[in-house]
Amino acid sequence: MSAPVHVVEMTESERNHAFSVCRELANEFRAVGPRHDAENSFPHEMAARLRALRLPGLNIPKRFGGWGADIATTARCVELLAYGDPAIALGFNMHFGVIGFFRGMWSEQHQARFFPGVAQTGHLFDGVYSETRAGVMGLADTRAVPVSGGFRVSGRKSWGTLSLATDFHTFNATITNPDGQLPTDHAQRAAREVMFVCPATANGVRIEKTWDALGMRASGTETVVFEEVFVPEADLVSSAFRSGLFANLEWQTLSFASVYLGLARRAYDETLAIIRGKRLGAVSEAADVKVSEQQLVQVGVGEMCVLIESAANCIEVAAARLNEGRDLPEDPSRRLGWLEIPKVVSTENAIRVVDIAMRLVGGGAFRRGHVLEKLYRDARSGPFHPLTTDQLMQHLGRAELG
Ligand SMILES: Cc1cc2nc3c(=O)[nH]c(=O)nc-3n(C[C@H](O)[C@H](O)[C@H](O)COP(=O)(O)OP(=O)(O)OC[C@H]3O[C@@H](n4cnc5c(N)ncnc54)[C@H](O)[C@@H]3O)c2cc1C
Numbered sequence: 001m002s003a004p005v006h007v008v009e010m011t012e013s014e015r016n017h018a019f020s021v022c023r024e025l026a027n028e029f030r031a032v033g034p035r036h037d038a039e040n041s042f043p044h045e046m047a048a049r050l051r052a053l054r055l056p057g058l059n060i061p062k063r064f065g066g067w068g069a070d071i072a073t074t075a076r077c078v079e080l081l082a083y084g085d086p087a088i089a090l091g092f093n094m095h096f097g098v099i100g101f102f103r104g105m106w107s108e109q110h111q112a113r114f115f116p117g118v119a120q121t122g123h124l125f126d127g128v129y130s131e132t133r134a135g136v137m138g139l140a141d142t143r144a145v146p147v148s149g150g151f152r153v154s155g156r157k158s159w160g161t162l163s164l165a166t167d168f169h170t171f172n173a174t175i176t177n178p179d180g181q182l183p184t185d186h187a188q189r190a191a192r193e194v195m196f197v198c199p200a201t202a203n204g205v206r207i208e209k210t211w212d213a214l215g216m217r218a219s220g221t222e223t224v225v226f227e228e229v230f231v232p233e234a235d236l237v238s239s240a241f242r243s244g245l246f247a248n249l250e251w252q253t254l255s256f257a258s259v260y261l262g263l264a265r266r267a268y269d270e271t272l273a274i275i276r277g278k279r280l281g282a283v284s285e286a287a288d289v290k291v292s293e294q295q296l297v298q299v300g301v302g303e304m305c306v307l308i309e310s311a312a313n314c315i316e317v318a319a320a321r322l323n324e325g326r327d328l329p330e331d332p333s334r335r336l337g338w339l340e341i342p343k344v345v346s347t348e349n350a351i352r353v354v355d356i357a358m359r360l361v362g363g364g365a366f367r368r369g370h371v372l373e374k375l376y377r378d379a380r381s382g383p384f385h386p387l388t389t390d391q392l393m394q395h396l397g398r399a400e401l402g
Contacts, residue, residue, distance in 0.1 A: 002106060010070070010073060022077045025055070026084025029043075029081060032045070037217045041218065042220035043088050043218055051122030059073075059099050060118050061111075079315075081262065082258065082259040083263075085218065095125055097256070098126065101252070102125075125170055141174070150231050153173050153226045155171075156223060169200055171198075172193055193242055194238060196236055198231050205225070208222065260349075267350075267372060272301065275297060300360045307349040310349065334399055337395045343385065347379075351383075
């Protein structure tokens with residue numbers, strides 16, 4: 001059994017230290033982000049900085065040598081990083097999110113085996129759980145054929161965020177029949193979906209550089225291919241992949257939410273800085289027009305503020321309830337739905353915030369290279385993170401209707 005997951009271990013001064021490290025690193029993200037976006041490249045130099053700062057150990061429990069950040073602190077750190085550059089933050093957020101999963105999904109022995117390397121050496125992990133057929137919702141087509149001492153794994157994971165920089169891939173696969181075939185019985189197939197970990201350098205693992213997307217270009221979301229990879233029995237780290245993942249999904253829902261909250265705050269500040277200094281000069285109605293004095297502009301800024309603060313409050317309340325162990329549904333399915341709400345609010349609000357920002361700032365924001373043009377593209381990926389907005393709506397509606 002693993003120890004309780006939602007515990008507050010850091011003191012206030014340790015938390016403030018973590019926030020200040022993230023604020024400083026965010027400035028570095030900010031400096032290199034636009035170039036990596038333009039070149040569609042992964043910021044390997046930022047992975048080195050993360051390791052140098054020992055930040056990979058952020059939410060590793062203290063008993064394994066980590067910083068011991070709880071979910072609220074982790075979410076706030078991710079928000080600060082995303083303020084600098086949301087795409088780079090989304091990349092490293094994958095590591096923080098999966099470490100959170102493992103705290104709940106992995107046995108104490110597995111945590112003791114892998115977590116000290118994260119805390120001391122800066123090992124990075126990814127979570128490649130989605131395939132082309134049906135994203136993370138599809139049962140794994142990746143096959144783990146039982147062989148002496150372990151499994152031979154083959155499959156393709158098409159959404160490997162951070163995979164270019166990770167030391168270990170974690171992935172889901174379905175244990176096949178001895179003849180290598182997937183079980184034909186659906187229930188049996190679902191029961192055989194497990195989580196493995198394997199070194200990024202293992203024989204038969206390779207990255208295919210397929211990432212060329214509208215936004216989040218510096219997140220390094222490449223395809224991870226497994227070709228007859230031998231995975232020892234000991235590296236099967238969870239025999240209940242799907243239920244374990246969804247029982248701990250808050251580590252991703254709140255941290256994804258925080259990426260898009262940081263993005264929205266950045267769009268807000270950039271917009272205010274532009275609008276405050278913008279004068280139209282002489283137009284037919286007046287000799288000079290100050291944009292900030294236009295009522296419609298003021299209303300737009302107010303609306304952005306409402307959207308941002310409602311997302312922030314949603315994240316903070318969910319994290320506080322987790323840390324305080326209160327006011328959450330006990331039923332796992334309802335709990336999941338409830339904890340997905342901040343992700344949907346934050347990602348959808350971020351899209352709306354950037355949309356308003358572009359209207360207020362004007363046509364210049366439509367030009368390639370404008371800060372809002374990049375934030376607009378990055379914001380569009382929010383609803384795709386699991387549960388997608390539509391999946392959550394259906395999930396909640398079905399539960400409510402009985
Ligand atoms: C930038 C980015 C980074 C990502 N990084 C990772 C990563 O590191 N690891 C990883 O595993 N995945 C990652 N993903 C993939 C992400 O998890 C998937 O996009 C997500 O699971 C949805 O999968 P899909 O887009 O293939 O849509 P599908 O699952 O194919 O869904 C297609 C459509 O059907 C709807 N739908 C599907 N199932 C249901 C349902 N049960 N109820 C209602 N509607 C449904 C969806 O809402 C959608 O409209 C990333 C995605 C993005 C955009």
